[in-house]
Amino acid sequence: MTAGHEVTRGPLPQWKENGLLALGVVVVVFMPISLLYLAPIAQAGQELPFVLALGCMLIVGWIFGRAADWFFGLPPLLGYMAFGFVFRSIQGPYLQAARASLLKLAFIVVLIRAGLEISPKDLNAFTVALSVLPFVADALASSCTAYSIYGLTGLEAATFASIMSSLGEGIVIPRMVDMVRRASPGHTLLPRAVLTAAPVECILALFMFGACSSMLAGQPSENQPNLRPLSGGEQAGLVLLQIICTLLVAALIAHSFALLLGARKRIKWRGSGKHFFIGSTHEELIAVIAMGMIAYGVSLVVPVPDSLSVTKRAAMAEAGGHRLLAEAAAAAGGHFESLVEADLCVVSTVYIFARLRPVHTVHRVEQGVSGVWTVAAIFLFTSLGSNLSLPATGNPLALLAPVAAGLCARVVAISLVMACSTHMRGLSFNLKNCFYESAFVLFATFPRATIQGVLGRLPLQNKLVSPEIGLLYIQTAALTVLVMAPLGVVLQSAFCERLLHRTDIADVHVAASEAHAAAHPP
Numbered sequence: 001m002t003a004g005h006e007v008t009r010g011p012l013p014q015w016k017e018n019g020l021l022a023l024g025v026v027v028v029v030f031m032p033i034s035l036l037y038l039a040p041i042a043q044a045g046q047e048l049p050f051v052l053a054l055g056c057m058l059i060v061g062w063i064f065g066r067a068a069d070w071f072f073g074l075p076p077l078l079g080y081m082a083f084g085f086v087f088r089s090i091q092g093p094y095l096q097a098a099r100a101s102l103l104k105l106a107f108i109v110v111l112i113r114a115g116l117e118i119s120p121k122d123l124n125a126f127t128v129a130l131s132v133l134p135f136v137a138d139a140l141a142s143s144c145t146a147y148s149i150y151g152l153t154g155l156e157a158a159t160f161a162s163i164m165s166s167l168g169e170g171i172v173i174p175r176m177v178d179m180v181r182r183a184s185p186g187h188t189l190l191p192r193a194v195l196t197a198a199p200v201e202c203i204l205a206l207f208m209f210g211a212c213s214s215m216l217a218g219q220p221s222e223n224q225p226n227l228r229p230l231s232g233g234e235q236a237g238l239v240l241l242q243i244i245c246t247l248l249v250a251a252l253i254a255h256s257f258a259l260l261l262g263a264r265k266r267i268k269w270r271g272s273g274k275h276f277f278i279g280s281t282h283e284e285l286i287a288v289i290a291m292g293m294i295a296y297g298v299s300l301v302v303p304v305p306d307s308l309s310v311t312k313r314a315a316m317a318e319a320g321g322h323r324l325l326a327e328a329a330a331a332a333g334g335h336f337e338s339l340v341e342a343d344l345c346v347v348s349t350v351y352i353f354a355r356l357r358p359v360h361t362v363h364r365v366e367q368g369v370s371g372v373w374t375v376a377a378i379f380l381f382t383s384l385g386s387n388l389s390l391p392a393t394g395n396p397l398a399l400l401a402p403v404a405a406g407l408c409a410r411v412v413a414i415s416l417v418m419a420c421s422t423h424m425r426g427l428s429f430n431l432k433n434c435f436y437e438s439a440f441v442l443f444a445t446f447p448r449a450t451i452q453g454v455l456g457r458l459p460l461q462n463k464l465v466s467p468e469i470g471l472l473y474i475q476t477a478a479l480t481v482l483v484m485a486p487l488g489v490v491l492q493s494a495f496c497e498r499l500l501h502r503t504d505i506a507d508v509h510v511a512a513s514e515a516h517a518a519a520h521p522p
Helices: 014-041 050-072 076-087 093-117 125-150 154-164 169-182 189-217 232-262 281-298 310-318 323-333 342-356 359-387 396-420 431-444 450-455 467-502 507-519
Strands: none
Touching (some): 050 076, 050 359, 076 359, 076 467, 093 169, 093 450, 154 450, 169 431, 169 450, 189 232, 189 342, 189 431, 232 342, 359 450, 431 467
């Protein structure tokens, strides 16, 4: 063979092709069996070591996702969740302990994608109404139903609604991002509106849960008879202060990272001209992911003022006014009250950063984050599947009754928003088109997983409610995810694109979509 000449290989003989195909099938079938069954048997506790369990989560979870698509035509996300449900009994104590951190990291990638995809033109009265009104209607109906069925107090019912009523942004955002990129010009308005509304709705749910938790923790008890709960004005002031501080922190972080990337080419030795940074796309990707993690992590180090901290006020009342004893008790409680809202901080930081950087740079970062999401999705939905558990007691239909009532109210609210915003979106009112649009938004926002999986156990863990009510929250959240996550993904895959293509479009939206497609090529 002559040096520098490439070797051209002809097509393989048919028997080799068949042999490779057979070996590939054997590997695909045998690898999950060996990792899920044979490997745990060799261990003392029939559980996998951490590194092997992590590798098994990636490769076998990916195979499960491909099998769901290939055999049943279902989205790979359902395969990941099914694998997590099967995998939880052998994943080992170390991976089980790390699962919460893996879930959080994958969730940060979801928020980064949302911040990159949101456009200033998407923040309008329509998207604000779409993010607020359906959630408020859902929460109001579910809380009233829980109040009447389970005999909860008003505050306990509101906490119940804050957990159960929000869409699963871990599922909705990635699906809408993909739909925006696949939709034809003119049909991207609705998926972009849902993409913008999804993180806002989840932030509302988190604020509502935080306010309800603070009021539950601030209620006087037998051990704290002198504790004065926060008033309504103090609660509203605290929420407003959290929003202002979150946006200020997000702007500071975004401008810092934008200045860092903008000055990359200017940082060099004067003599040799050697640059400190190499100016590659990987540097931009590293900076954006680090920026998202820092924005999320700031929420864990910036506490609310002592005068508005329910934990410290309760500890002070319990310690009889002794500040040192109160601070020690509050630290031992483990419940950190942050002045910065994590989800809002990540989305706002990435959104501001994307406005400060050139469009082609942001597009390169979007492509890099999409590659990271391929791995993060496996961790996210496998972890969600591992968190699922069937209720041991209680009637499942009774547990889902408040959720069903909330869904009915959400349908009404979505229909009203779509009907009342027709002229705002440049369309003439048409009953059939309103039906298609409302059905699209309902199915697009149907899945629930992330908020329920994260918040369901917190009231009982933080001792905010009685064990019976805490168990009700846990069982209802688990059953909600178990039913609505897979069903929502199936509804999205089966109907959303078909409904979207049947909706009417305005000429101005066609031009805007074509301009956006030209600026963001696939």
